[in-house]
Amino acid sequence: MMNYISETDLILNADGSAYHINLFPHEVADTIITVGDQDRVAEVSKHFDHIEIKKGKREFVTHTGRIGQKRITVISTGIGTDNIDIVLNELDALVNINLDTRTVNSQLKSLDIIRIGTSGAVQADVELDTLLVSSAAFGLDPLMHYYQHSLSAHDAALLQAFKEAIPASYQLCPYYASAGQALLDTLATDLPRGITITAPGFYTPQGRQVRAQTATPQLLSVLQSFSAGNQRITNLEMETAGIYGLATNLGHQAISFNVILANRVTQQFSKQPLVVMEQSIVQVLERITNSK
Numbered sequence: 001m002m003n004y005i006s007e008t009d010l011i012l013n014a015d016g017s018a019y020h021i022n023l024f025p026h027e028v029a030d031t032i033i034t035v036g037d038q039d040r041v042a043e044v045s046k047h048f049d050h051i052e053i054k055k056g057k058r059e060f061v062t063h064t065g066r067i068g069q070k071r072i073t074v075i076s077t078g079i080g081t082d083n084i085d086i087v088l089n090e091l092d093a094l095v096n097i098n099l100d101t102r103t104v105n106s107q108l109k110s111l112d113i114i115r116i117g118t119s120g121a122v123q124a125d126v127e128l129d130t131l132l133v134s135s136a137a138f139g140l141d142p143l144m145h146y147y148q149h150s151l152s153a154h155d156a157a158l159l160q161a162f163k164e165a166i167p168a169s170y171q172l173c174p175y176y177a178s179a180g181q182a183l184l185d186t187l188a189t190d191l192p193r194g195i196t197i198t199a200p201g202f203y204t205p206q207g208r209q210v211r212a213q214t215a216t217p218q219l220l221s222v223l224q225s226f227s228a229g230n231q232r233i234t235n236l237e238m239e240t241a242g243i244y245g246l247a248t249n250l251g252h253q254a255i256s257f258n259v260i261l262a263n264r265v266t267q268q269f270s271k272q273p274l275v276v277m278e279q280s281i282v283q284v285l286e287r288i289t290n291s292k
C-alpha cells in the first residue's frame with residue numbers, strides 16, 4: 001500500500017499504544033508540556049483541576065488533565081535530545097498517523113510543545129532563579145543532522161557565523177533551530193530571551209571541569225563572547241535545539257522556558273531550585289491558560 005508505515009518503522013505495543021511513551025491518541029492533548037525530570041510531571045499536574053490520565057514507561061511519565069477548559073498533557077522526556085527524538089516522533093505519530101491503517105492523516109495537527117526545564121547561564125547578567133525563553137538554539141548534539149532542516153538566509157548566516165567562532169580543533173558541527181513564532185508571541189513577549197546552546201552532555205560538553213581532561217578548554221568563553229547583531233548566547237541545557245528542530249520539521253509549534261539554576265560566569269548555583277521551579281511552573285501555566 002502507498003505510504004504504508006511499517007511495523008518496524010513505527011512500533012506499537014501489544015495494546016496498540018506508542019512503543020516508548022505508552023500512550024494512545026485520545027490520551028494526548030493539543031498542548032504538551034515537556035519536562036526532563038519524571039518527578040516534575042506531578043509538580044505540574046498538581047495544578048490541574050482534573051487529571052484524566054496518569055501513565056508511564058521508562059523515563060516517559062505522562063499526566064493529561066485540564067485547567068478550566070484548557071486540556072494539557074505533561075510528559076517527562078528524561079535528559080538529552082536522543083530522548084527528544086523518541087518523544088516528539090511518537091507524540092506526532094499519535095496525532096498525525098492513523099495507527100490502524102498506518103498511513104498519515106490527510107489533515108495534520110499542529111501541537112503546542114512547551115518545555116519547562118532547568119538551565120545554566122553563560123552571561124553574568126542572566127540572573128539566577130529567573131525564567132529565560134529560548135528564541136532559538138544551536139544544537140551541539142547530532143540529532144538534527146539526521147533530519148531535513150532548512151533555514152532562512154538570515155538563520156543560515158547566523159549559523160555560519162557561529163561555526164566560524166568555534167575553534168576548528170573542537171570538531172563541533174552545530175545546527176540551528178528557532179522557537180515557534182506564534183508561541184513566542186502569545187506566551188513570552190515580556191520575558192528575557194536569548195539563544196540557547198543544547199549540549200550533548202552535562203560536564204565537559206557544557207564547559208565543566210571536574211576530573212576528565214577536556215579537548216575544548218575555552219568552550220564557555222567562546223559561547224559567552226559570540227554575538228551577531230543584537231543576538232547572543234545566554235544559556236546551556238540539553239533538549240531545546242532538538243525540540244525546536246523536530247517541531248519545525250513536523251509542523252508543530254515549540255517554545256522552551258529555562259529556569260536559570262546555575263550561572264557559569266559567577267559560578268553560583270541556586271539556593272532554592274525546587275522553589276524556583278515551582279514558581280516557574282505556576283507562571284508558565286498561567287501564561288498558557290490566559291493565552292486563548
Ligand SMILES: O=P(O)(O)O[C@H]1O[C@H](CO)[C@@H](O)[C@H]1O
Pocket residue numbers: 035036037078079080116117118119202237238239
Ligand atoms: O531540568 P531538565 O528539564 O532535565 O533540563 C536540564 O537539566 C538536565 C541536566 O541536569 C538536562 O535535561 C537539561 O536540559
Ligand SMILES: O=c1cc[nH]c(=O)[nH]1
Pocket residue numbers: 118119120121202206236237238261262
Ligand atoms: O548548568 C546546567 C543547569 C541545568 N541544566 C543543564 O543542562 N546545565
